[in-house]
Amino acid sequence: MSIAPPPTGTLGDSFARALPEMARPWQAEQAPEPRLLVLNEPLAAELGLDSAWLRSPEGLRLLVGNEIPSGATPVAQAYAGHQFGNYSPRLGDGRALLLGEVVHADGHLCDLHLKGSGRTPFSRGGDGLAAVGPMLREYVVSEAMHALGIPTTRSLSVVATGQPVRRDTLLPGAVLARVARSHLRVGSFQYAHATGDVDLLRRLADHAVARHHPDAGRRYLGLFEAVVAAQASLVARWMLVGFVHGVMNTDNMTISGETIDYGPCAFMEAVDPATVYSSIDHGGRYAYGNQPLVAEWNLARLAEALLPLFSDDQEQAIALAVEALGQFRGQYDSAWSAGMRAKLGLPDTLDNTVTTPLVDDLLALLQRNRVDHTSFYRRLGAAARGDAEPARELFPDLAAIDNWTTRWRALGPDADAMARVNPVYVPRNHLVEEALTAATEGDQRPLERLLDAVSAPFDERPERERYAAPAPDDFGAAYRTFCGT
Numbered sequence: 001m002s003i004a005p006p007p008t009g010t011l012g013d014s015f016a017r018a019l020p021e022m023a024r025p026w027q028a029e030q031a032p033e034p035r036l037l038v039l040n041e042p043l044a045a046e047l048g049l050d051s052a053w054l055r056s057p058e059g060l061r062l063l064v065g066n067e068i069p070s071g072a073t074p075v076a077q078a079y080a081g082h083q084f085g086n087y088s089p090r091l092g093d094g095r096a097l098l099l100g101e102v103v104h105a106d107g108h109l110c111d112l113h114l115k116g117s118g119r120t121p122f123s124r125g126g127d128g129l130a131a132v133g134p135m136l137r138e139y140v141v142s143e144a145m146h147a148l149g150i151p152t153t154r155s156l157s158v159v160a161t162g163q164p165v166r167r168d169t170l171l172p173g174a175v176l177a178r179v180a181r182s183h184l185r186v187g188s189f190q191y192a193h194a195t196g197d198v199d200l201l202r203r204l205a206d207h208a209v210a211r212h213h214p215d216a217g218r219r220y221l222g223l224f225e226a227v228v229a230a231q232a233s234l235v236a237r238w239m240l241v242g243f244v245h246g247v248m249n250t251d252n253m254t255i256s257g258e259t260i261d262y263g264p265c266a267f268m269e270a271v272d273p274a275t276v277y278s279s280i281d282h283g284g285r286y287a288y289g290n291q292p293l294v295a296e297w298n299l300a301r302l303a304e305a306l307l308p309l310f311s312d313d314q315e316q317a318i319a320l321a322v323e324a325l326g327q328f329r330g331q332y333d334s335a336w337s338a339g340m341r342a343k344l345g346l347p348d349t350l351d352n353t354v355t356t357p358l359v360d361d362l363l364a365l366l367q368r369n370r371v372d373h374t375s376f377y378r379r380l381g382a383a384a385r386g387d388a389e390p391a392r393e394l395f396p397d398l399a400a401i402d403n404w405t406t407r408w409r410a411l412g413p414d415a416d417a418m419a420r421v422n423p424v425y426v427p428r429n430h431l432v433e434e435a436l437t438a439a440t441e442g443d444q445r446p447l448e449r450l451l452d453a454v455s456a457p458f459d460e461r462p463e464r465e466r467y468a469a470p471a472p473d474d475f476g477a478a479y480r481t482f483c484g485t
């Protein structure tokens, strides 16, 4: 089963048609003075949208939800979720709208979605709005993730609304236009399950299978297995680049396996599994090193929501779920180990008995010496070519790294292969802050330079040298990002 594409020039509504109980038709708030801050022209082209038109007054009105193509019905989507472990039965799009579905040049269906478009029936106490800074953060980090080859929602545009948003201070408001394979989340299934309506749950699962995992056999266990596999692979990719999502609530985990919701996210610099950036994550639940465990925990919540579809016999349903979830650790470990071998330029054929102790010793060494994650792997490429100095100078303990490097070089690492997987540029926290602050004050140039660097993360360019360096010492350890802003 697949979903028919919408006719050209219109937006599809397959979600709203299949799941009216989870789609509240709604309108965006009027943006008094829409002003384009950034437009993703290559992505627009992939979606068959004309960039020149998107830049026009009518196009800007589409990008803030004030101009709706005829026949389209924007909706706020309902979902539930565990936030920091606590279940909320009714979250939903409190400041977002699904405008509709478009067809990507690859042939797959995508959601066109707005964030910061005003209050909805799910807003609870919130104002439904978003400030320029956080929407630009999502734009920069999601596009950086995409350039790194990591599955993610994409960002089409950020448009300043001309309406101020009250946070600690008054800030300029903005709407992000986001593109995703869908916005189905673990929390969508929790919501459908909690209604007690098994027919709704089944329709949601059918919709998810059609959109994301059409080859999944063994309905509906096959769907669950496909999500487990997609998330195991995704979180391994995060770990390999040092990405800390920051708010891995079940409503922020997709069924497609795309990274979603860039709130208090950041890239780790000094290697430390306890790294946390979110100002509200006091217990370190979503710390860097916890992410695989949290993903598994979230998938257990998905399994619970899907149980009625696995079998009419609850005991058997649970047994099937436990067995499928049991695949996660092995899948995660092999994705991560393969990724580490690639980062170290070592062939797949090397035995684990050789690579596992080598990798374990390296991780301990990086942590003990508080070495910058991204610079280390990139500089190690020079060591594979015979110049150990650039990597070596990152370590206070020279004897230890020299000893490790000798062991590693004896395995014949491939420097060219390393340069293809170890980025030079990631959106480092101090650079993101610098760009967002300047843009909020009206200067877009730092943002443009940062986007330029992180959009080609493997191409080393002399004029972008400062984008490869860790934060200055006075930025460092106390850095926090804020969610829900």
Ligand code: AMP
Binding pocket: 091, 092, 093, 094, 095, 096, 122, 123, 124, 125, 126, 127, 128, 129, 130, 247, 251, 252, 261, 263, 483, 484, 485
């Ligand atoms: P998040 O942690 O950003 O994924 O958001 C969690 C929930 O809070 C979602 O239901 C959001 O729609 C909602 N939310 C976040 N910020 C706002 C806001 N400013 N106004 C209304 N709802 C919000």
Ligand code: MG
Binding pocket: 251, 252, 261
């Ligand atoms: Mg969210």
